[in-house]
Amino acid sequence: xxxxxxxxxxxxxxxxxxxxxxxxxxxxxxxxxxxxxxxxxxxxxxxxxxxxxxxxxxxxxxxxxxxxxxxxxxxxxxxxxxxxxxxxxxxxxxxxxxxxxxxxxxxxxxxxxxxxxxxxxxxxxxxxxxxxxxxxxxxxxxxxxxxxxxxxxxxxxxxxxxxxxxxxxxxxxxxxxxxxxxxxxxxxxxxxxxxxxxxxxxxxxxxxxxxxxxxxxxxxxxxxxxxx
Numbered sequence: 001x002x003x004x005x006x007x008x009x010x011x012x013x014x015x016x017x018x019x020x021x022x023x024x025x026x027x028x029x030x031x032x033x034x035x036x037x038x039x040x041x042x043x044x045x046x047x048x049x050x051x052x053x054x055x056x057x058x059x060x061x062x063x064x065x066x067x068x069x070x071x072x073x074x075x076x077x078x079x080x081x082x083x084x085x086x087x088x089x090x091x092x093x094x095x096x097x098x099x100x101x102x103x104x105x106x107x108x109x110x111x112x113x114x115x116x117x118x119x120x121x122x123x124x125x126x127x128x129x130x131x132x133x134x135x136x137x138x139x140x141x142x143x144x145x146x147x148x149x150x151x152x153x154x155x156x157x158x159x160x161x162x163x164x165x166x167x168x169x170x171x172x173x174x175x176x177x178x179x180x181x182x183x184x185x186x187x188x189x190x191x192x193x194x195x196x197x198x199x200x201x202x203x204x205x206x207x208x209x210x211x212x213x214x215x216x217x218x219x220x221x222x223x224x225x226x227x228x
Contacts, residue, residue, distance in 0.1 A: 011041040012217070013087040015108070015131065016076065018046040019097025022053035027094035027125055027206045029061045032068070034207070035091070038214040042073070043087070047101050047108075049078035055096065079107035084114035089217055091210065094126030094152075094203045099168045102131035109134035109143075115196075116143050121220070123213040125200035126152045130170045132199075145178035148194040150201045153183040 012035050016023045035042050046052055051074070054065050068074050084090075090111065092098065102108050112135035115122050124132055129151035135143035151170040157163055174181045183201055184190025190201040191209045198216075200209035 010039070010217075011043065011087045013082065013084075013090040013111070014042050014044050015079070015090060015092045015102065015111075016044065016046050016052040017095040017097030017101050017128075018048060018050035018052060018076075019095075019100040020053060021097035021100055022055035022095070023097065024094040024126065024203050025054040025057045025061050025065055027128075027203050028052075028054055029064055030206045031091055031093045031125075031210050034210045034214060038217070040089075040214070040217065044073065044076040045079055045082050046076040047079055047105055049076050049081070051076065052095075053097070079105060079111065082107070082111055084111050084118075084120075087120070088220065089121035089123065089213055090115055091213065092124040092128035092131045094200075094206060095128045095130075098127050098130040099166060099170070102128075103133040103168050103170075105131075105134050109136060113137070113143055119196050121196050121198070121213055121216055123198040123200075123209055124151075125206050125209050126202045127170065129174075129199055130168060133168065133170065133173050142177040142179075144174075144197070146180070147197055148180040148182065148192050149174055149197065149199045150182050150184075150190055150192040150205075151199065152202050153186065156186050156202060 057065055108131050132144055137143050154171050182192055187204055189205050189208055191205050192199045198209050198212050
């Protein structure tokens with residue numbers, strides 16, 4: 001299932017945090033399931049190729065997670081080994097740990113910059129949107145300046161016990177660095193689509209965000225190669 005041999009137009013890079021704060025099990029399961037059902041070839045990647053911690057498991061996904069972890073394709077490759085040219089899309093699910101590693105990861109930034117340069121699809125959800133903070137242009141300008149984006153809102157974050165100790169508030173970063181940041185209701189579904197970039201506000205927005213990604217991947221698949 002996770003292979004580098006598929007054609008780039010049908011391959012998707014799924015990036016996860018390796019921080020102990022982990023990745024939302026619900027967001028990950030929904031993301032992986034939708035991509036797999038769409039017959040996309042999925043490659044998991046993380047900082048250092050470390051296994052991710054799928055947090056907040058419940059009765060609806062615990063068996064799925066256990067089965068997934070028993071498979072060889074649950075082992076991520078390291079971000080520094082990723083060849084971005086092999087993939088049509090990159091997805092970062094809701095990952096509380098992303099503010100601790102992906103947000104400042106040089107390799108993460110290089111991957112995103114490659115996708116931006118090639119106008120390839122990028123999808124980030126909830127705290128997974130912190131990964132976007134890693135992408136800088138020459139002169140330290142943020143690669144997503146001027147783009148319409150969303151992320152977990154300050155009001156949603158403020159309910160967390162560790163809010164005052166957070167090293168990064170993604171909404172503030174996006175606004176301070178020139179993004180057009182939008183939010184919906186707390187815990188409500190809200191997705192922002194700006195060209196090749198899809199962002200979901202929170203865990204509840206996972207399904208819609210990834211479904212939109214799949215639609216765009218399929219649209220790109222039908223285009224003649226010469227048009228890209």
